[in-house]
Amino acid sequence: MSILKNPLPLTLCLAWLSIVPAWAAEQDAASLALVEKIVVAYGGAAAIEKVAAVNAEGTIKAPVRGDQGSYKRWFKRSRLLRVETAYQRSGTEVRILNGEEVWRSGGGSALKAISGPSVQAVIYQYKQLDLPYGLLKGSYNLRHVGKENVAGVATEALEVWDAEGPAMRVNVDAVSRYLVRVSGHIEFGGAATELAAVFSDYRPVAGVPMPFHVRNFAGGMAVSETVIERYDVSPADDPDRFLPMFKGHHGGTLSVLDLADCWRTRPTVMARCRPDS
Secondary structure, X not given: OOOOOOOHHHHHHHHHHHHOOHHHXXXXXXXXXXXXXXXXXXXXXXXXXXXXXXXXEEEEXXXXXXXXXXXXXXXXXXXXXXXXXXXXXXXXXXXXXXXXXXXXXXXXXXOEEOOOHHHHHHHHHHHHHOHHHHHHOOOOXXXXXXXXXXXXXXXXXXXXXXXXXXXXXXXXXXXXXXXXXXXXXXXXXXXEEEEEEEEEEXXXXXOEEEEEEEEEEEOOEEEEEXXXXXXXXXXXXXXXXXXXXXXXXXXXXXXXXXXXXXXXXXHHXXXXXXXXX
C-alpha cells in the first residue's frame, strides 16, 4: 500500500470536486464537441456574450386562430422577456418574464401574475431563445442522441436539461451548426404536451446568426408562423417594460385586485405600479 507523502494535491482535488456541479457528469464527449462547433458557428464566445439584449419585430400568422397580426419581442439577459402579439381580430396578447415572475394577458385584458405550467412555458421560451449562451456557459446537462432528419435537414440531436426543467431536445444542423429545432414537454392538465419551434432563414446580425423565420408547434399541430423583419441588438430600453404596468406604459389597465397582486409580487417596485399622472 502506497502512502501519499504530500496530501495537498489530493486535498485540492477533493475541494474542486465539491464545487463541480452535478451536471458535469452528464456532459458526454460527443455533446461537448458539438457545443464547441455551435459556439464557433454563432460567432464565438465573445460575440455570443456580447448579444445580451435583443429586440425583434415582425409579423405572425396563427392558423389555429385563423388570424394574423404583428409580433414584438424584447429579450434581455438574464431572465427578462416580453412578447407582444397584436392580432387583427382576437386582440393583443402579452407575456412577461422577470426573473421568477411571469405575467400574462390576452384579448386586451389586464396583465395578471400566473403560475404552474404556463410559467414553465414562458421560461422554456426564454431558455430556447438564449440556448447558444446557455450551452456556452455549461448551464445544462447534455446527452448526445445521434443523427436525425428534421424537415429535410440532416441534424445532430442533443438532450438538454437542468434542475428547473423542462428538458429540451435540440436539433443542430449537421453542416451549419445552427439550431434547427428545439422542443420540450410541459404538462397541462396532467397531460404532457410537446412545444416545438423550427428555425430557418438565418442571417448575420451583429456578428451572430439569427433566424428570421420561426414556426411553432403544440402537440404536433402548427400553432404559429413568425417572420422577423428587424432585429435590434443591445438596444437602449426601458427596464419597466418587463414589469406589469398601467395603461399608458405598456397597455392594459390594472384593477384594484391587480394592484394588490402587484404589491404582493413586486413590493420593492410598488412605486412603479401606479396610474399615470
